[in-house]
Amino acid sequence: MKLDGKIPEGPLDQKWTKYKNSVRLVNPSNKRNIEVIVVGTGLAGSSAAASLAEMGYKVKAFCFQDSPRRAHSIAAQGGINAAKNYMNDGDSTYRLFYDTIKGGDYRAREANVHRLAEVSASIIDQCVAQGVPFARDYGGLLDNRSFGGTQVSRTFYAKGQTGQQLLLGAYSALSRQIGKGSVKLYNRHEMMDLVVVDGKARGIIARNMITGEIESHSGHAVVLCTGGYGNVFFLSTNAMGSNVTAAWRAHRRGAAFANACFTQIHPTCIPVSGDHQSKLTLMSESLRNDGRIWVPLHKEDAEAIRAKKLKPTDLPEERRDYYLERRYPAFGNLVPRDVASRAAKERCDAGYGVNATGEAVYLDFASAIMRYGKTAATVQGVHNATEDQIRELGTKVVEGKYGNLFQMYEQIVAENPYKTPMMIYPAVHYTMGGLWVDYELMTTVTGCYACGEANFSDHGANRLGASALMQGLADGYFVLPYTIGNYLADEISTGAISTKTPEFVEAEKAVRERLEGLFKTTGTETVDTYHKKLGKIIWDYCGMARNKQGLEFAISEIRKIREEFYKNVKVPGGMTGVNTELEKATRVADFIELGELMCLDALERNESCGGHFREEYQTEEGEALRVDETFSYVAAWEFTGDPSAPKMNKEDLIYENIKVQQRSYK
């Protein structure tokens, strides 16, 4: 396999402009004869499908949910970055580019990230034009807040529901095209395989989740916008249905899978409460604008709190350890996610955790409430306000900013976070790894593209907060619609693609056999049992900290799980009609294979970078220690037929514009 990133020549800040000026175009009358399949309707999928249809292509959009509006982008909370510099704090395209490369611990491609920063401002313009109700200040202009890993405020937001508002914007654009007949929507359809004809992606096999039928759909190109694979851990902040099957099946058909071990553990999630737990809930990173993270300074206090003999609110300041502010004075509570997560784990492992399981730290709003309260009292002309009055006023301000998040927390934990600090702990949230794509977002299968979280391209080894929404919409609105033309320009005389060819017939048959096989066991264990087993192994050995021995152990365990799964899984019902257990079983089968690849990838990368922390490679202060001479590359894994023996291909990362250095947030 030859990896060609197809990075345009020329100075960094002119690559994209030059590319757009020279890329081939498809004229409107020819676009009408070209069909594009878009799988997934999150930010990347909806925006891509809508934009392609607006341009004149015929689009088929697929989602497994009952409506495209329910894709998991909807759950993104905190915001979307854009280099608008509305706050006059010195932001620029270059700074957004620089922060993203540095935040990714120098494991992302310069050209892709610069393009992302360049189009970021257009995203905000586009969304406002669609009627997305971003937060505004009293002058009627857009408001911004800060996220981790930056020293400017460039994050646009809509309370704690930014993802919802952006997705509904993209969904409305998509709906407009569905209403016009330019997009045909296939909801409750799950992609089960990619069909490759003469070396080109020509369609997909999908299962109709209502009737159970296995269907063939053809197109001149296939765009995968199917999100990340965080659910490999079983417990994650992903939606229950989020899965890797579409990407994994493309991988098995020839698409390289890159940097599988780069997963993001988000520092502020609600801690696990028991074995019954089905998923974890994120508390937005935006909370770190105002919340201060701490644990007790003394172990005795931590023990007393765990035994419920001491309340956190009773612990005086001098007996608290605001460990992020202590360790990273320059960025404080707003260090990047990987750094904040490891710091929480370090304190909890050392015995300072504050909940019953010892795996929680505090996120405290008391000082923010008082600070906002004082300002509000001054603004409202309340002189000599009492402490209670200030607290009340400040609580209102905090409620205005984060009300829905506080309400979510109270529902789950049954504690009032306005009165007592939140308890939080890191949880799996995002996956930087994904299908390898070139500058045009094409995978190593010709005509098969990957956008948004499904690809590996922009975040390196760690994603900065509020950059996932930016990337999803950048890919879908402003990148793919241009780059796909360069390929489709050759397809104008191809004509309609038949689904009767041997390749479709073979793929359809293979899917049917794969599914029928799951009913043939005489097994007794539920699908979830295996998913939980797999998730625990990966969390324990390929989670926040990894080492050689642990990874080798995990690989052997995962192989056992795979073998056992096919012997002993119990899938009730049959192929026809709604069968939710069958859906889960096909997804878990692919997660098992992916899990092994993650461990192999982590084992091969003998360095620490971003979210990939190999215990053998750390500085004296416990920070990630990169080994740039050897590992400054993208690991793009090729499927060989045996999930245990993938072949690794390297794409060297070349930094011409940024000086690669040890990341410091001190």
Next chain:
Amino acid sequence: MSNGNMNLTLKVWRQSNSTAAGKMENYQLGGVSPDMSFLEMIDMLNEQIIRKGEDAIAFDHDCREGICGMCSMFINGEAHGPNRGVTTCQLHMRSFKDGDTIYIEPWRAEGFPVVKDLMVDRAAFDRIIQSGGFVSVNTSGRTMDANAIPIPKDDADKAFDAATCIGCGACVATCPNSSAMLFVSAKVSQFALLPQGHPERKERVLNMVKQMDEEGFGNCSNIGACEVQCPKNISIENIARMNREYLSASVKPEN
């Protein structure tokens, strides 16, 4: 970590497909922890059912954090259960007692046919949005700067509040008329309150209401149950606003 100590009797609507007749089935479930979410309790019941070799209860769910709008159960006669301002996935078992009997049914409305068990087809909502729930702006890197038109904070906040609708359909399920007015009016209001929505204001409300009627949803008779049971607290002020929008769009002939 909490102990599982609740025993429950569950009466669940089972219906094998959209054309089959359905009925309530009884299930006993023990070992339920008050810290479980309602859907985790259903997961546990399903594990029990699957181990017996029977067909799992089908229900819609996805994000499990109250935002995707997929979960949709009618619990003890109330959409999303007894608590206000939350979806079924956010409801926790601490809202129930040991020994309780819980009735679990799908949304019931002509516009939302049952697919299987507790799953319904809400594509009618998508079709209503497709009829006009958008601003007709194509993707372009050349729209005007996002700050070119200042929007009064109050209008922006109200538009946002309306836009937080998750499209779950609780309003329809709870309304004796199966009216979708709260859902439709939330979208109409969002765009009516923002300058970007103004050029298409009239066609939007007329088209969306027309589609709503065609889908078989009933009319609003000011009962207000929708607002009470809406998990996102969408206000019925939006319905009043939509009525005003509809009236002004209907009576003024186009020039």
